[in-house]
Amino acid sequence: MGLTDLPGELLELILCSGVLSAADIGRVSCTCRRLWETCQARGKVWRERFRRRWPSLLKYYSQTDNVNWLKEYKARHNAGLETRRIVASFSKRFFSEHVPCDGFSDIETLGCPGHFFEDELMSILNMEGRKCLTWKYYAKKILYFLRQQNILKNLKAYLEQPGDQLSFLEGAVLIDQYCNPLSDICLTSVQAQVDDITDKVRKVLRTKNPRHPSLAPKAGEVLIVSDVEFQRQVLDAMNCVLYEQLKYKGNEMDYYNSLNSFIHQVLIRRTGIPISLSVLYLTIARQLGVRLEPVNFPSHFLLRWCQGKEGSTDIFDYVYIDAFGKGKQLTVKECEYLIGHHVTEEFYGVVTSKEVLQRMVGNLLNLGKRFWTSCSMSKRWIHPSMGQ
Structure with a gap:
């Protein structure tokens, strides 16, 4: 019995294992029509590959959404490469002031979703050992800036609401988030x-x-x-x-x-x-x-x-x-x-x-x-x- 003779569920289980890389799945899908259909862009195989690689990002997707997981995988991968390029290019001149006036211009114009960029910055911060300390320093600075900018937008929208509709608790949370942008506060x-x-x-x-x-x-x-x-x-x-x-x-x-x-x-x-x-x-x-x-x-x-x-x-x-x-x-x-x-x-x-x-x-x-x-x-x- 060959690989393509296996039942569809068993074939998916094999392709979803952690043994194969994204490149391996891409090559497998090019071998025949049966495997191409099993590895379709919106199917279980690419969704599992995305989940294994970036588990924290699944919260941004609904179970009912018809997501092109292959496209999302490529977008997140490219965002990671671009993020590392930008972090590596930073120098101390960007941080001569409390908030740089032009140091983040290339970040704010990126074409990828913001949570892709933030996820890659967090992965840099979570690198083990003392390697890449310079990268970690700049990644933290960038992440602070991006999150505080988003929180300021939320705070502005909050303050534009009628006074009798404002929640005291929500206001306290927004202040907390701004002062602790790297903490998981919601x-x-x-x-x-x-x-x-x-x-x-x-x-x-x-x-x-x-x-x-x-x-x-x-x-x-x-x-x-x-x-x-x-x-x-x-x-x-x-x-x-x-x-x-x-x-x-x-x-x-x-x-x-x-x-x-x-x-x-x-x-x-x-x-x-x-x-x-x-x-x-x-x-x-x-x-x-x-x-x-x-x-x-x-x-x-x-x-x-x-x-x-x-x-x-x-x-x-x-x-x-x-x-x-x-x-x-x-x-x-x-x-x-x-x-x-x-x-x-x-x-x-x-x-x-x-x-x-x-x-x-x-x-x-x-x-x-x-x-x-x-x-x-x-x-x-x-x-x-x-x-x-």
């Missing part, structure tokens, strides 16, 4: 973690009040709990889950660590600063139907919970929630005790999602200034005999 993953916490809150809530309206949200409907007592039950359940079960807390020991400002790190480390914990707290509360609002309080970001008429301008109609302080509920006077001095009424007012983002960015900029100031101060105290 809104879907972060939202899934927040949803998991929300489900835990519902379980606690169910033990307290099985008929609570937050337990049965209708699909596609924005959940709103109007009764103050029902809202209080939600907040109590949230405090139980976040601070007692999951042990979230304000990072008092290492307050100025930049990780406290990144929402994905807050979820991993379960600690943060007032504004990052407030974004998490507010997001969970709103998913459960309780509308909390952000308050740009000086030195300590807070949330407010309305106890009077909705939309009231009287600051005494609100209870102020300190997410950094384990969800403690404060009066106006207690807010002032928190920071140690009196403030005017304007600081108790609600702020927009854009203003929340501005404060988060401002915090990160201040952390950068603090770091460089401490570095320069430490250099001043180094004795000349000790070097630098």
